[in-house]
Amino acid sequence: MALRSLGAIKAILFDKDGTLVDFDRTWFGISKELARRSSGGDEAKARALLDKGGYDWAARHFRANSVIAAGTVEDIVDLWHPDVSRDDRAALIREYNDYCVHEGARAAVAVDGLRETLEALRDQGYSLGIATNDSEAGARATAEALGLTALFHSFIGYDTVPRPKPHPDPLLFFAEKLGLEPRQIAMVGDNLHDLETAHAAGAGLAVGVLSGNSPRDALEPHADVVLDSVADLPGLFAAG
Known part of the structure; x- marks a missing residue:
């Protein structure tokens, strides 16, 4: 330098x-709940979504530059819901944003x-x-x-x-x-x-x-x- x-x-x-x-202390619980909602309460599917989003279950932290660690809410919605309609995508983005604003502030460490x-x-x-x-x-x-x-x-x-x-x-x-x-x-x-x-x-x-x-x-x-x-x-x- x-x-x-x-x-x-x-x-x-x-x-x-x-x-x-x-990041991990603030966002793991939030991401887990969003994955649970996205999976319709199917815990195995929610775990798979978190893995896809970048959570390393063995190391117990999010991987560097993964979608959850580095992307936007829009990126996460597109990753987890690739086949939804344009209107449903917009609704999910609003839902995720609202949840993240509230819970991200509440859980912030x-x-x-x-x-x-x-x-x-x-x-x-x-x-x-x-x-x-x-x-x-x-x-x-x-x-x-x-x-x-x-x-x-x-x-x-x-x-x-x-x-x-x-x-x-x-x-x-x-x-x-x-x-x-x-x-x-x-x-x-x-x-x-x-x-x-x-x-x-x-x-x-x-x-x-x-x-x-x-x-x-x-x-x-x-x-x-x-x-x-x-x-x-x-x-x-x-x-x-």
């Missing part, structure tokens, strides 16, 4: 699940030291945002449930921009809202689609974190730096 680039960073755009929120980290970054002068492949309402509800809303300038969901991560749209949207160039923004996330968004948008820094589903060797080829968690960010920027 070129440390000289840190001085140009004025804002930080965070992924939500796996980066700010413990923040990563260790999250509030202190965000406050430190704010005090260092950085504008903060969330870009998630959850809905914008889900991002806002989770931040509200954790008491963190005031620390963020922007909440960007898959439904906020024309194209979600890994496309550049979320970061470009954030840059426009702040009146910054993409090179002045650091993108932080636990999956490849976060880093791909950073590169596609021309972000100034692509930061991988190990608090989510991806191992170091999966992130390092695509990241400027890989940290254990967001808690390491204030020290990183202070050193730069």
